[in-house]
Amino acid sequence: MAHLGDRQFPLLRCRDDGLQREDSSRFDAWGIAHTLTYGLDYYYLEASSEAAHFGAGEQQGYGGFLQWQGDYENWLQVITALRYDGYQLDGETRSVPPEQASISGDRWSPRVTVGVTPFEGFQLYGTYSEGYRAPGLQDVFRGGGAHGGADSYRPNLLLQPETAKNWEAGINVKYDDVLTAGDRLRAKVNVFHTDVEDYIDVDLTVLPRTAINIGDARLRGVEAEMVYDYNWGFLNLAGALIDAKVVSGVYSGQALNNTPLDRFSATIGLRMLEDQLTVGAQYLSVGKITRTSRTNPNAVPVVNDGFDLVNVFANWTINDNLKLDFGVDNVFNTAYTDPQSAWSTTAATEQGKGRTFKLALTGRIGG
Known part of the structure; x- marks a missing residue:
């Protein structure tokens, strides 16, 4: 047990193992340069707690993806991808005596990007993609807390994964020899709008605390970056205007935690x-x-x-x-x-x- 003054904190120990593999294949057919990228990944997390069930258990995540990129001449680029994600969490309930519990889930998430280059060095693009975030061990099985005693948190076996739908559009600029021989200019402007369903956070308005799907969230904004490299030096300018809020539930209207x-x-x-x-x-x-x-x-x-x-x-x-x-x-x-x-x-x-x-x-x- 670790100590700070007279207060005792439960120790959480974790062991994390995983693997990842990714490969690409390229070929030309029907006047299009094709690139296939595919991969698999897996991770295993084991956590144990010496006191107050601080999110102990086992967490597994696994997935795979297949992406196709097609480049037609020098003006059209299309990228399509499909990703599969799955997870399983195993832990204990707060019943007396404790009982073993397990939750799992999976999802397919698509992505499509279309880029058009009307003239050399200038590209317009648009993207639609979906995302998936599984709950973690502490989200689901945490049953105690350092500051509130053993009953300050309750597990939530009904917690659902987050899903997101994202739209992006932007401009890429790439030019060489702009002002002097050998210099390089790279610039990007990107606007985005993301809707997140079943956003996961801890509800701090009630006791005991519980991680819940607090509602839906929305992130939108614009990002821009420019890099000019003039051989003996460089200049990098970057900026972002971002609005990230919870749009439903107990925290509706509040800014999201930990957002840029x-x-x-x-x-x-x-x-x-x-x-x-x-x-x-x-x-x-x-x-x-x-x-x-x-x-x-x-x-x-x-x-x-x-x-x-x-x-x-x-x-x-x-x-x-x-x-x-x-x-x-x-x-x-x-x-x-x-x-x-x-x-x-x-x-x-x-x-x-x-x-x-x-x-x-x-x-x-x-x-």
């Missing part, structure tokens, strides 16, 4: 010593953060200003076998709250990392 926020970044780098040394700086700006209460969904949200960070870095390839990396994150020691931390939904605690120095020396022995 509106952000913009600019990174510039310079290469020296025949490209062996690269030095650069990054500016990162994160938009306003809305903090909502999970225990009281009717509470008025608190909106905090975003934050701006400056980071610098240097990478030196000393020789073929030795590399030195150095960086300073948050150069100006800005106080901020990491929007993807647990604090981000409960308080405006400024717990983000202050000025941080990083140094790494990587060597290779034996060539």
